[in-house]
Every structure is written in C-alpha cells, then in structure tokens.
Amino acid sequence: MRVESIHRKGQNHPVAATKHLTAEQMAKNQKEISVSEFFAKNRHLLGFDNKQKALLTTIKEAVDNSLDACEEAGIAPDLLIEIHQVEEDRFRVVIEDNGPGIVKEQIQNIFGKLLYGSKFHSRRQSRGQQGIGISAALLYAQMTTGKGAKIISKTTRGKPQSLTLQMDSAKNKPMITKEAVLKEWHLKHGTRFEVELEATYKRGLRSVDDYIKQTAVSNPHATLHYLTPDDEEPRIYERAVKVVPDRPAEIKPHPYGVELGELIRMLRETNSRWLVGFLQEEFCRVGRKKALEIIKEAGLGEKSYPTRIAREEADALYRSIQKTKISAPPTTCLSPIGEKRITEGLMKETDADFYAVATRPPSVYRGNPFQIEVGIAWAKPGGDQLEVDKRGRIKKTKKRRGTVDTENLLGNADEPVRLLRFANRVPLLSQQSGCGFTKAVTQTSWKSYGLQQPKGSMPLGSAVILVHMASVWVPFTSEAKEAIAPYDEILKEVKRALQDAGRKLGAHIRKDKRVANEFEKRSYIEKYLPHVGIGLQEILGITDEAREEIVETLGDSLETARNI
Amino acid sequence: MAAKKKITKKTAKKKSASKKPRTRKVGEDESNKGKGLKQVALDSIVAVAKMVQKTATGGGLPEMVMPQRNLSNVTYDKKTGYFELGDNYKTRKLDVNSVKTFAQTLRLMSLAQDMVGDADFATKREAYYVSKNWGEAKFNEQRESDSVLDDIEGMFSLKGVTRETLRFVPEEHGGSVVGALTVIDKDPETGDPIRSDCAAMGSGAYTVPSSVDHLGFETTAEFIIAIETGGMFQRLNHHRYWRTANCILVEMGGVPTRATRRFVRRLSEGLKLPVYAFVDCDPYGMCNIYRTLKVGSGASAHINAKFCVPNASYMGVTPQDILDFGLEDATHPLLPVDIKRAKDALKNDPFFQAYPAWKKTLKQMLTMGVRAEQQAFAKWGLNFVIEEYLPVKIKNAKKFLP
Structure with a gap:
C-alpha cells in the first residue's frame, strides 16, 4: 500500500474534471442545517x-x-x-x-x-x-x-x-x-x-x-x-424508601470552574457596576473579603468597571482566582443518593452478605460542584454464612434469597466484579472501558481490601461496585451519555470513595475469614474430642455416661478458652 | 548385675588357667524382666489417664509433660558415657491444635496397655494400621504415629519404661554379625534355647533381631569391629578376617538401629570386649554414625542409657589416615552439607566439645577439605585394608579417638 501511494505522489496531480466554483456560486449551496436533520x-x-x-x-x-x-x-x-x-x-x-x-x-x-x-x-x-x-x-x-x-x-x-x-x-x-x-x-x-x-x-x-x-x-x-x-x-x-429526595437548589457558578472566555463574557454582560460587586454577585462562595483578596492579587481596583476590564486584566483576574483559596461550592445544589439509600437500593436488588458505602464531601471540577458516592455489595464465596451468637458459638445460617428479580447482579467469585455506574442516578450501561469510573476502579489496589485483582484490571469477586456522581453538569464523553470523562478531580474523588468503602470491605472480609477459620478450628475440636473420651474410657474402664460428661466438660472449657 | 559379676569371676579364673582362647559368657538381660517394669508401665498409663480425667472434670484443660528430645537438651559427661537428658520439658496442653494428637496419644496408650497385659507386641507399622480403625482420629502417615510413640516413650522414660516395654517394636531389623560369637536365643513358643554360631554362617551373617535383651552370648573373640558399610563387611567376612584377628564383625549399615546399638552394648559390656568403629572419614561417619553408636542421639536422649556403647572408640578412617596411608588422591571434596554438619558438631554437640582430640580431628578434616571412604584403601589393592591397614591400626588401639 505504501509503495502504491508513493507511486501516486510521484505522478502529476490530475486536474479536476469539474469546473472550479466562485465564492458567489458557493454561497448558493451554503444554508443552515437543521439540527434534526443533523441528528x-x-x-x-x-x-x-x-x-x-x-x-x-x-x-x-x-x-x-x-x-x-x-x-x-x-x-x-x-x-x-x-x-x-x-x-x-x-x-x-x-x-x-x-x-x-x-x-x-x-x-x-x-x-x-x-x-x-x-x-x-x-x-x-x-x-x-x-x-x-x-x-x-x-x-x-x-x-x-x-x-x-x-x-x-x-x-x-x-x-x-x-x-x-x-x-x-x-x-x-x-x-x-x-x-x-x-x-x-x-x-x-x-x-x-x-x-x-x-x-x-x-x-x-x-x-x-x-x-x-x-x-x-x-x-x-x-x-x-x-x-x-x-x-x-x-x-x-417496589420502593424501599418513601421520602422523595429534596429538590436540588440552583447555584451560581463557582469561580474555579469558569474559563477565561466565559469570565470575559460574564464581565461584559454583568449588571454590577464595580468589580468587587461583580465577583460577589455572579459567583458563589465569594464574599466581600474574598472578592477584595482576588482583586488585590490581580493588581486591579475594587471599583473598576467590570465592562471595561481589558483582556489582559481579565487574564490577571482569572489567574488570581486560581491562586486564591475559595471554599467548595454549596452542596445544596447536589442531591446525592445518600449512604442509607444506596445501601437500601443495593440490598433490595442484590443478594449479598455485606454492604459498604462511602460518600465523599462535595468537590469541584471546572467550577461544577459534584459529589461521589460509592457502594459495594459483596457476597461471600461458597454460600453458607457463619454467624457468631451472643454466647460466642458459631452457627451456619442459610443464605438469603433475592426478593424481586431473578436476574442476579452478583457474578461468580472468580469473575470480575460488576461495576454499576451512575450519573445523577441514571445507570450508564455502555462504554464501560472508556469511562473514568472504570479507570478509577482499576487503578485502585483491591488486594489490600481482600479482593484478588489481575494487574490493571477490575478486581475479582462475587461483588457489585456502585459509583454515583451527582453534579449540576456531568461531563459525559458523548451525547449518548454513556461514559464519564476522566477529569483528574473526578478520578481522585472516585478513588478516595472506593478506598473508603474498600477499607470497610477489607475489614469485613478479614473478619469473615477469621470467623471461618475459627469455625473450622471448632469443628476440629468437635471431631477429635470424643476420641479423648474413648481413650480415657479404654484405659480407665469408665462408663459411657462418665465419658460423655468428660467430653462435654472439656468441650465447654475449650470454647470458653477461645472467645472471639 | 549379679550375673555379670559371676561371669567376670569365671573368665578371670579361665584366663589364669590356660592360654587357649577364653570363652566369655553372658546370659539374658534380667533388668528389664519381671513384673517390676511391666507394672510400672501399666501404672504410668493409668496415671496419665487419671490426670486427664481429673483435670477435665474440674473444668480445666489437661496437659501432658514430656522431655524435650533434641541436642540442645542433652548433657555429656565422660564418666556416665552417654548423652543424658536435660531439664527441658515440653507441655502439650489440650487446645484446638493439640486435640487430635492428644486423643491419639491416649488411644495409643490404651493399645500399649492391652499389649503389655496380653504379652503381645505391635510393630510401629502395625500400630499405625491399628489407628485406621479410629475413624477421624486415625493417623494419616506412619511418621505421625512414630512421633506420638516417641512422645509416649519420652513421657515414661523417666520411670525407665521404653518403647519395647510398651511392646512397640521397630519394623527394621538390626545389623549383621559374624565372628567368634554364639548367640543364644529362645524359641518363642517352647522357650527352648536356640544357639546360633556366628562363625558358621557361611557367606551370610547372623541378623540382630529387633529386641535383644533376652539373648545370651558366648565368645572367644578379643574385640568387636563395628563397620559402616555392607561392602567392607562383606570383604572382611569373605576373607575370614574375624578368624585371623579373633574378633566379631558387626555391620551397622549407616546410623545403627536401636537394636544394633543395644546388641553391641550388651556384647561390649557383658563380655568386656572393646568396640572399634570403622566408618568413612566424613562428618556423617563421625558426627552421626559414630557419635550415635557411642553416646546416643539428641532425639532419643531419653533411652540413651541403654541404647549406646560408651566404651566404643574410633578406629578410622581418620583424616590423619588419609595422610599416613597415602589416600590424598582417593578423596572427594567436602560438600556444603558436610561442612555444615562438621561445624554444627563443633558448635553444638556436647560430645565433640568434650574431647580436644575430636575437635582437632574435625578441624583437621575441615582444613583438608576432603573426605575419604572406607573403600578408598582399594587404591593400594583390594585387600590392602586387611593386610596393612587394620593390623597396623589395631596394634595401636589405645591411640584410637575416644
């Protein structure tokens, strides 16, 4: 192919057979494209x-x-x-x-x-x-x-x-x-x-x-x-909770999220007369003190007319904003699902043994407040569940069955964990591999949280990882709204939330293993203790009743000595 | 003890009476016999079971105490002549990790109780198979049952009870014996004496049985050679060296078994015969074979009193022999495992530490960096060992290493 194309390049460019057009002729074909036609x-x-x-x-x-x-x-x-x-x-x-x-x-x-x-x-x-x-x-x-x-x-x-x-x-x-x-x-x-x-x-x-x-x-x-x-x-x-989430409030833009072009547009269109007023009026989280701090850093006057700020000055103002420490945008504009509701949602739709939830404090990317929530549902491999009762004895309990749907979100223990991605409560179904959430999950080290993980891949386990991003503006990679753009701020927050929930999961898995281990040890005792009794009976010629009594007393002594 | 004194007097008389080869005799070892030890064994078993019962009923967790059996828990005194058990004990308390072994120990004790009562016995292998009827508590490998047997023996050793008293016998037989020796055994059914003349074994040899305390001996030999390898034993037997030198040859086949050690011990003690060890010149020959023959081992420290030969001495091959008999080019370099073994012996083994001559020998070997096998003398002709080496060495038996 390459040889052919070089060969072509070597030839003289063929002259187009059609006539060239003038700008006027072109103008006849230039017309508005309807959006609906485009789509x-x-x-x-x-x-x-x-x-x-x-x-x-x-x-x-x-x-x-x-x-x-x-x-x-x-x-x-x-x-x-x-x-x-x-x-x-x-x-x-x-x-x-x-x-x-x-x-x-x-x-x-x-x-x-x-x-x-x-x-x-x-x-x-x-x-x-x-x-x-x-x-x-x-x-x-x-x-x-x-x-x-x-x-x-x-x-x-x-x-x-x-x-x-x-x-x-x-x-x-x-x-x-x-x-x-x-x-x-x-x-x-x-x-x-x-x-x-x-x-x-x-x-x-x-x-x-x-x-x-x-x-x-x-x-x-x-x-x-x-x-x-x-x-x-x-x-x-069926719904698990009756209360409808609060209606999210509308907010002004946060200074960190406004790009230079938009800042210039805002300066031009504002009704504020002074720069100090402009900053307070048009942005959230900027009071008089903060506004003065920004203006001073930019080397501008507080009473400058916003409409007359030149491009260079706007540039200084923009850079000054980035340097100034401004608190995060208010969270009233965000409606996270909430830890309790995530747990309820996971519990009603998955048949897991353990649920962990983590909510990050709201953060900002490009001035857009957002908040990350993570939920993990984990099913113990093997099925049966061990529970420690008040007396310290361990019992096997039957696994709970799913309530609503036969379709199980939990896979097998040796399969990748199921990742559920949500943006403003909407499930994202396609383009998992291109999604920032996926990136955050694969970049988190799950081994320390008790899950196996092939290098650079999703962790393995009979588990669901839910990642939810609540934001006034979700940065999708396309209009089909299928994947989240991997902004650094978002990745960082997702990873931290995953780590928070992961730690809880890790603690649970470790405890679970401990209990399983202990159960195994105790069944070991139950298995061999009778033989101590038989040995004693053979040597001493005691009665069956005496033998059973000794075995039982020894069993109690051993259980007492091994409190979890 | 009374029997031994008698013999000594007898032989003393004979010695003065004639120049003919003296015949020395020793009867059955009586010290293990009689109701005494058997009763002690039975009492010990019941005592352990009662202790477990009592502790359990009182709401406690019973424990069994047994001596630690390893080289760090033995002491060596030239006067006693063997490794003596130290004061370290291990306690096996009933808990989740020990419950299986605990049960198995009690069940093996119960088996011993039956065997002592019925005068039956079980090989270690059979004991392992008996456990197969115990359901969950069965042993999975003979190694496990052997270890529990050793524990039981260790527990009772303080009272003089051995594995043999408990009627557990080892599977393997002892070494081979030829020479001017008659072994007097008993028919297990009729009790009639059976005499085996070890000089009339043709090209074969008498085999040491697993239990030797009931044997009696008669001999005209002057000394005993304990030989490491079957090859050397065959050569000396084939050329009737034992007749020429008027001695008894014992093939150990590596580290001697308990029965072989006890057999040689009874010969050397009862018949007052010196024992010369003839092994390879390497750390294994010195530190394992010879050391175990003479003073016992750390792992069997609880039985060393009976199962070793304190008056054995080390004839060869020594590092000095390599030089004296021109074997330098018939050696092999010491392997890392050899060097480690020799260094460990110098550092940790109370026996070698007690003798400067041994320390010197081990160091000499390490310096030379080579080892030599018994067969190395073949370099100078197949029978060089018979014609030259042994006569020269035995002439100076007093210079043998202790």
Whole structure:
C-alpha cells in the first residue's frame, strides 16, 4: 500500500474534471442545517446506533424525564414501563408516570422539538441535560415506522390531553397530527408516552432489563412496574424508601470552574457596576473579603468597571482566582443518593452478605460542584454464612434469597466484579472501558481490601461496585451519555470513595475469614474430642455416661478458652 | 548385675588357667524382666489417664509433660558415657491444635496397655494400621504415629519404661554379625534355647533381631569391629578376617538401629570386649554414625542409657589416615552439607566439645577439605585394608579417638 501511494505522489496531480466554483456560486449551496436533520444522519451520537440500543435509549430518555419531573414536584415516582412486540423487529413502548403532568402548550415542544428543555441553562442537578433525548426518540421512531408518538398528560387542575405528535425534521418543529381531550383518565396527574419503533429486545448485560434493574438500585424511592415482551405479568420493583429526595437548589457558578472566555463574557454582560460587586454577585462562595483578596492579587481596583476590564486584566483576574483559596461550592445544589439509600437500593436488588458505602464531601471540577458516592455489595464465596451468637458459638445460617428479580447482579467469585455506574442516578450501561469510573476502579489496589485483582484490571469477586456522581453538569464523553470523562478531580474523588468503602470491605472480609477459620478450628475440636473420651474410657474402664460428661466438660472449657 | 559379676569371676579364673582362647559368657538381660517394669508401665498409663480425667472434670484443660528430645537438651559427661537428658520439658496442653494428637496419644496408650497385659507386641507399622480403625482420629502417615510413640516413650522414660516395654517394636531389623560369637536365643513358643554360631554362617551373617535383651552370648573373640558399610563387611567376612584377628564383625549399615546399638552394648559390656568403629572419614561417619553408636542421639536422649556403647572408640578412617596411608588422591571434596554438619558438631554437640582430640580431628578434616571412604584403601589393592591397614591400626588401639 505504501509503495502504491508513493507511486501516486510521484505522478502529476490530475486536474479536476469539474469546473472550479466562485465564492458567489458557493454561497448558493451554503444554508443552515437543521439540527434534526443533523441528528437524523448522526443518530449514533444520541445512542440509536442499532435496534437494540434504540429500544434502550428510548426507554431510558422517557424514564429519566419521568423521574426528573416527579422529583421536581416532590412526588414519589410510580412508573409503568411496557414493551409490546408488534412485529418481529417492531415494538410499542409505553412509559407512564405519576408526575405533575405537562401543560398542553408545552407538550408538543418537549416531545417534538430537539434542544428544547428547562435543564440546559440551569446549574441544577438533574438527569436530563440537553433537552435532546426524548425528542430524538420520537424522531427515531418516526423515521423507522413512519408513526409519531402518542402522549397523554394531565395536570392536577387540567383535563387529560391526548396528542399524537410528529416532528418536521427539516424545521425542527413539532406537528400535531391528532388532538383530543379525554373524558377521564386513571391518574390524577401524570404523563403517558407511547411510541412504536424498529427495535430488538434482548436480555442480559446492557439490556433494558439491566437498565431497569439498575435504576431500581439508584432510585430506591421509586416503584417501577416493568412489562417485557416475554412476560405475562409486569415485574415490580417496589420502593424501599418513601421520602422523595429534596429538590436540588440552583447555584451560581463557582469561580474555579469558569474559563477565561466565559469570565470575559460574564464581565461584559454583568449588571454590577464595580468589580468587587461583580465577583460577589455572579459567583458563589465569594464574599466581600474574598472578592477584595482576588482583586488585590490581580493588581486591579475594587471599583473598576467590570465592562471595561481589558483582556489582559481579565487574564490577571482569572489567574488570581486560581491562586486564591475559595471554599467548595454549596452542596445544596447536589442531591446525592445518600449512604442509607444506596445501601437500601443495593440490598433490595442484590443478594449479598455485606454492604459498604462511602460518600465523599462535595468537590469541584471546572467550577461544577459534584459529589461521589460509592457502594459495594459483596457476597461471600461458597454460600453458607457463619454467624457468631451472643454466647460466642458459631452457627451456619442459610443464605438469603433475592426478593424481586431473578436476574442476579452478583457474578461468580472468580469473575470480575460488576461495576454499576451512575450519573445523577441514571445507570450508564455502555462504554464501560472508556469511562473514568472504570479507570478509577482499576487503578485502585483491591488486594489490600481482600479482593484478588489481575494487574490493571477490575478486581475479582462475587461483588457489585456502585459509583454515583451527582453534579449540576456531568461531563459525559458523548451525547449518548454513556461514559464519564476522566477529569483528574473526578478520578481522585472516585478513588478516595472506593478506598473508603474498600477499607470497610477489607475489614469485613478479614473478619469473615477469621470467623471461618475459627469455625473450622471448632469443628476440629468437635471431631477429635470424643476420641479423648474413648481413650480415657479404654484405659480407665469408665462408663459411657462418665465419658460423655468428660467430653462435654472439656468441650465447654475449650470454647470458653477461645472467645472471639 | 549379679550375673555379670559371676561371669567376670569365671573368665578371670579361665584366663589364669590356660592360654587357649577364653570363652566369655553372658546370659539374658534380667533388668528389664519381671513384673517390676511391666507394672510400672501399666501404672504410668493409668496415671496419665487419671490426670486427664481429673483435670477435665474440674473444668480445666489437661496437659501432658514430656522431655524435650533434641541436642540442645542433652548433657555429656565422660564418666556416665552417654548423652543424658536435660531439664527441658515440653507441655502439650489440650487446645484446638493439640486435640487430635492428644486423643491419639491416649488411644495409643490404651493399645500399649492391652499389649503389655496380653504379652503381645505391635510393630510401629502395625500400630499405625491399628489407628485406621479410629475413624477421624486415625493417623494419616506412619511418621505421625512414630512421633506420638516417641512422645509416649519420652513421657515414661523417666520411670525407665521404653518403647519395647510398651511392646512397640521397630519394623527394621538390626545389623549383621559374624565372628567368634554364639548367640543364644529362645524359641518363642517352647522357650527352648536356640544357639546360633556366628562363625558358621557361611557367606551370610547372623541378623540382630529387633529386641535383644533376652539373648545370651558366648565368645572367644578379643574385640568387636563395628563397620559402616555392607561392602567392607562383606570383604572382611569373605576373607575370614574375624578368624585371623579373633574378633566379631558387626555391620551397622549407616546410623545403627536401636537394636544394633543395644546388641553391641550388651556384647561390649557383658563380655568386656572393646568396640572399634570403622566408618568413612566424613562428618556423617563421625558426627552421626559414630557419635550415635557411642553416646546416643539428641532425639532419643531419653533411652540413651541403654541404647549406646560408651566404651566404643574410633578406629578410622581418620583424616590423619588419609595422610599416613597415602589416600590424598582417593578423596572427594567436602560438600556444603558436610561442612555444615562438621561445624554444627563443633558448635553444638556436647560430645565433640568434650574431647580436644575430636575437635582437632574435625578441624583437621575441615582444613583438608576432603573426605575419604572406607573403600578408598582399594587404591593400594583390594585387600590392602586387611593386610596393612587394620593390623597396623589395631596394634595401636589405645591411640584410637575416644
């Protein structure tokens, strides 16, 4: 190949057969590309690469929106997810929630217009971010089946509205094809999204089943009714906690997170008259004292007009901000799952013997507050569990069985640990190897925590490691929201959380081994002590009763001497 | 003891009476016989069991005390002539680690109790197989049962009870014997005496049985040579060296077994015969074979009183022999394990430490850095050892190493 290309280079460049164009001629072909057209051609960017993924992404986007809506309204989510097979590769999907509902005027924009939403501009933690997902799902369905989506929504005060929507992909505009007001609906408030699309339903890893299961883990306050094409009855994932997480507050940007360009834009657009006021008004965690400190370090005057700060001065201000010690952004804007809830979530969905959770204090990457939580569920290899009772005796207890799902998140002891990745409670199913969380797990030394680990790989064990990042802005590596970008700050926090939880796991495994060891020793005693009795009986000719009494007394003395 | 004194008087008389080869006699060893020791053994077994019972019933954890059997717990006194057990004891307290051995010890004691009562015996191998009927408590290897037997023997040794008293006999037989010696054994069934003439064994030899205390002896020999290797023993036997030199030849086959040691001991003590050791010139020959023959070993310190030959002396091969008999080019370099053995002996072995001559010899060997086998004399002709070496050496028997 190389020889050929050198050969070609050696030849004179062939003159193009077509005529060259003038700038004016070119201008005729230069026009705006509709976003919807762009995404129709680049559907893989949004997670519609193949039929299996299309089904997952459609459900995922709808469920994410439903959960966000419920939580914002302070409603404990009750979701219905149904997949019905229409033809071999055609499925009808229904997602219904008990959220606040959507006012009629907004329904078409939310579902029928790309890049429309409430979340893009806000510095508030939510599942959705860009306002692309659900409308992209509609677009995909429309492209593969020619049919639009049917939406029913009811607010507490309003009447149930039923709309059939299509999207004009050239103009990125919704088109209502059918519209009706229903006389009655079975929910007081809520939204139902129904769409038919070309898809494939499969079980196993990275399937819809997997997504629903993991969503149940990270959202222990939600109840999910999930009907697959294979089942007659829906699987029910009951909520383990009733209280809905607090609505995260919106925050101003943190000084550390603002890049120079953005700082200049902010200086230009601010209403503050003085620089000292600007810093206090536009940023969080900056009081008068901090503002003066920053200004002094930058060599500027506190009463400079922000709008007149020149590029060089802005540069000085930017560098001064980086040097000044500013406390972390407020955590009110973050809604971590919480240690108790992570444990509840893991406990209800995994059949493990030990759970460890660790929460890091909030931290910042590029001025975006984020918080890392880690949970570990570990099952003792072998099955039976040993418990030490109050009297110090060790007993074998039967292993607990799973409650809801037969699909077990825990693998075998010699397999890699299952990593569950979550961003703002949304499970990340694909691109595990390219994810920063994975990197943090493989870079953590699990051997000191009692797990085996091939070099540079996931640790081995019948265990689940859950990593959750709560943030006002999650740095995904792509719009399909499948992997977290490995920012140093994030990696560091994840590793520390893993270490915290790992230490707890290590302590447990060590104790577990100790108890197992002790149990073995005690069964050793039970095995051989009778022979001491037999030996004595043979030599001394004592009665069976006397022999048994001696063995029992010796057994008690030995147990007492070996307190755990 | 009474019997021995009698013999001494007898032989003394004969010696003065004629110049013909004197015949010395010794009867059965009586000291182990009779109800005395047997009863002591039975009493000891019951005493241990009662102690365990009493401690257990009182809510305590019983323990068995036995002497430590290793080189660091022996002392050597030239007057006593053998390694004596020191004052270090090991205590086996009943706990999770010892419960199996504890049970096995009691069950083996029970077996011994039966055998002493019924006048039966078990080889160490048989004792191991008896345990196979004990279910969980069975021994997995004979090494384990041998070790427990040694422990029991050690525990009772303070009272003079040996493994043989407890009716456990070793599997292996003793060495081979030829020469001017008649062994008087007993038919186990009829009790009739059986005489074995060790000069009438043809090209074979008399084999030392596993238990020798019931044997009687008659001899006209002047001395005993204890030989390390079967090869040298065959050569001397083939050429009837024992007839020429009027001696008894004993083949040890490496470190002599308990029975061989006891056999030679009874010959040397009862018949007042000197014992000359003829082994390879290497640390193993000196520090293991000869040392064990003469003073016993650390591991069997509890039985050394009976199972060693304190009046043995070391004829050769010595490092000086290598020089005196021109064997320099028939040697092999000392191996690291040899050097370690010799250095250990100099540092830790109370026997070698007691004799400057031995220290000098070991150091000489280390300096020369070589070892020589008994067979090395073949360099000067196959029968050089018979015609030259042995006559020259035995002429100066008083100069043998102690």
